[in-house]
Amino acid sequence: xxxxxxxxxxxxxxEVRAFLREHLPQAVKDGxxxxxxxxxxxxxxxxxxxxxxxxxxxxxxxxxxxxxTGWTPVQRYLxxxxxxxxxxxxxxxxxxxxLAPVLWTFGSPEQKAxxxxxxxxxxxxxxxxxxxxxxxxxLAGLKTRAVRTDxxxxxxxxxxxxxxxxxxxMMFTLVRTNTExxxxxxxxxxxxxxxSPGVSVRPILTTxxxxxxxxxxxxxxxxxxxxxVGEEGQGWTIAKFLLENERGGSCHAPRLxxxxxxxxxxxxxxxxxxxxxxxxxxxxxxxxxxxxLSLEALEMIELKIISDIAKGKKPGPQTSLTKLLASNLRxxxxxxxxxxxxxxxxxxxxxxxxxxxxxxxxxxxxxxQVAAARYLNSRAWTIFGGTNEVQKTIIAKSVLGL
Numbered sequence: 141x142x143x144x145x146x147x148x149x150x151x152x153x154x155e156v157r158a159f160l161r162e163h164l165p166q167a168v169k170d171g172x173x174x175x176x177x178x179x180x181x182x183x184x185x186x187x188x189x190x191x192x193x194x195x196x197x198x199x200x201x202x203x204x205x206x207x208x209t210g211w212t213p214v215q216r217y218l219x220x221x222x223x224x225x226x227x228x229x230x231x232x233x234x235x236x237x238x239l240a241p242v243l244w245t246f247g248s249p250e251q252k253a254x255x256x257x258x259x260x261x262x263x264x265x266x267x268x269x270x271x272x273x274x275x276x277x278x279l280a281g282l283k284t285r286a287v288r289t290d291x292x293x294x295x296x297x298x299x300x301x302x303x304x305x306x307x308x309x310m311m312f313t314l315v316r317t318n319t320e321x322x323x324x325x326x327x328x329x330x331x332x333x334x335x336s337p338g339v340s341v342r343p344i345l346t347t348x349x350x351x352x353x354x355x356x357x358x359x360x361x362x363x364x365x366x367x368x369v370g371e372e373g374q375g376w377t378i379a380k381f382l383l384e385n386e387r388g389g390s391c392h393a394p395r396l397x398x399x400x401x402x403x404x405x406x407x408x409x410x411x412x413x414x415x416x417x418x419x420x421x422x423x424x425x426x427x428x429x430x431x432x433l434s435l436e437a438l439e440m441i442e443l444k445i446i447s448d449i450a451k452g453k454k455p456g457p458q459t460s461l462t463k464l465l466a467s468n469l470r471x472x473x474x475x476x477x478x479x480x481x482x483x484x485x486x487x488x489x490x491x492x493x494x495x496x497x498x499x500x501x502x503x504x505x506x507x508x509q510v511a512a513a514r515y516l517n518s519r520a521w522t523i524f525g526g527t528n529e530v531q532k533t534i535i536a537k538s539v540l541g542l
Contacts, residue, residue, distance in 0.1 A: 145214075153218045160226040163191055167495075172229035174495035174506055176513035177352045178520075180229040181493055182307050186262050188229050189236075193260050201237060206244045206256050213450040217391055217443070224394035234303070235259040235266035238382050239312050242329070246370040246378055255331070269299035269313030269332070269356060270379070276301075277530050279314070280323045280376065284358065286315035286330060288372075292365040293317075293330060295338075295358045301524070305341045305354040309334055314379055317372050327375035331367040332358070348516035349490030383526065384455050391446070392466035393439035396473060400431055403476050406507070410480060418480065431472055438465045457538035464531040467521040474515040477507070485511040 145153065168191075171184035179185070192198040200219050202208020211219070231237070240259055243252055258264040275282040284297025295315055305311065311332045318326035332339070338361040344353045370378055407419040407428075418424055441462055445455055478485045484504035491500045494510055502509035522528045536542040 145218075149214055149218060152215055153222060156219055156222045157226075159195065159197075160222060160228065163195070164188075164226055164228050165191070168229060169227045171493070171495040173227060174493065174499070174510055175229070176348055176494070176510045176517050177346075177350045178230070178517065179232070179304055179352060182232075182265065182304075184229055184495075185232045186265075189232055189262055192231075193262075198231075198236070198260050199240070202240060202256075203244065206240070206252065207260055213446045217446050220391050221394035224398045227398070230395070232265070234268050234308075234312075235264060235310075238268065239266055242312070242369060242378055242382055245381065246329075246374070248366070248369075250366065251331075251369065264310045265304070265308045267302050267305040267308035267311045267334075267356075269302055269311045271301045272298060273300050273355075277527050279379065280327070282314055282316060282327065284313070284315050285319075286317050286328065286363070288317070288365070291362050293363045293368070295330070295332065295361040295363055297358050299356045299358075301344070301353045302341075302356045303353050305334070305356050306343060306351065311356065312369075314375050317375075321373070324376040325373050327379070328372050329369040329375040329378045330363055331369065332361065332363055336361050336363070338362075346517060346520075348513040349488065350492065350513065350517060352517075384459055391439075391442045392462065392470075393435060393442055396435055396438070396466065396469055399473050400428075400435060400476075402507075403473065403480055404428060407480055427472075427476060431469065431476065434465060434469050434472070438462060438469060441465070457534050460526070460531040460534040461539065463525060464528055464535070467528060467531075470518050470521045471515075474511075474518045477511045478515050481508045481511050484508040488512045488516075 165187065168184055168188050172180055175181065175184070189198055192200075197209060197219070199206070199208030200211055201216055204210035236259060240256060243255055247255075255264065259266070269284075270279060272282050272284060284295065284299065286293040286295045293315070297315070299311075299313060302311070311334055313330055313332055314327050315330050316326050317328040320326070334341070338359040340357045340359075342355045342357065343351050344355060345351055346353070404419070407424065408417060410418040412418045412421055441458065445458055445462070449455065481504070485508050487503045487509060489500050489502075489509055493499060494506070500509075526534075
């Protein structure tokens, strides 16, 4: 695998850097830095999306024929890396990176023509309805039922841990359309308008005080038949395709590197309570070295996946390895931040947002104010998108052949 940049890619990187210096709003950057949860609030995320959309860069992972940039995998990686290094917020992933590839791969011409432009414009803000109270890691056990009628599909059931359902106007979801076949074969993929009668959203507040996830209830919700993506019973195939994109469609290493570098820099100024610097302590340096080595390993695996994609190969089960490593590293880095800040990092402000003119004053600093909430929020990393245990099983079976 050649990791040296070609002259064209080096020039592209400089173009991205110049754009970020000129067009990344400071308010957006400050909002991202003060957000403890995985997803930034729509006022920050959609503002940045709009800037990128005007430039024509929002669909940076999309093919040109569907309104995207048509960039190579290397260009997409460089874009993500430079955005992370500049402190830009994560993009709104659910519609942009998860649903969009499903639509252009499995959707009808009408679905592509209607929904893809609305994802880019921000007219549709999507949430994902996969997990249920009795079907999380065992997603095939879902019970939300969709019955075909003359009206379309009548849907009953509930979804849980539905990120940003309180902001979304649309939800892509898995439903059971056939109970007489193997459970994976009876699942279909539907698009649901959350303004439909019978939809209700109940907030779930996390331990950190964030309102990021919800439970969505569906009671006799009528969904038009044309909102079925693919064919009946194809939902499990579509879900596996989507989850591969969720775990391997982006690179985690650049964002983690940015956060680790911030901690390393701050430790050089932080006293150790004994007249020295925290950065000189042997135990601290050992922990930093371990995190750096894990980060380098993660980045090499992600670059290998990018190299394979550039050669026309699918991401494959190796994406479970990147999800596993990134989740553990995310938690390790957030713990380093808590230990760096000491007592100042233990404040747990539950008011949101922590940015803007009405934000509460921090006890010590903005980084200290967000540290405990971010640490608590990152406990979910080893659960969402497939638990660590699920990822290890996939790696054992599909990668190692055990």
